[in-house]
Amino acid sequence: MLAATVGIALFILLPVMRFILMSGVFLHQRDYRFGAIAALLPAIVAPGLVVGAA
Numbered sequence: 001m002l003a004a005t006v007g008i009a010l011f012i013l014l015p016v017m018r019f020i021l022m023s024g025v026f027l028h029q030r031d032y033r034f035g036a037i038a039a040l041l042p043a044i045v046a047p048g049l050v051v052g053a054a
Helices: 002-028 032-053
Strands: none
Touching: 002 032
16 A cells, blocks of 8 residues: 555656756756746646645
8 A cells, every 4th residue: 555655656746856857957058938937837736736635
């Protein structure tokens, strides 16, 4: 049961981690517009995760 829960949590966090990584890449390349968009997406996804977990 615990392994399934951890697996599902990791599966959910993969896209969020990708957006965090891509925002860092965009900021490193000084592409601030795409960096801001990529940083904003996890902020939009996080409340959905909190509401879904409740």
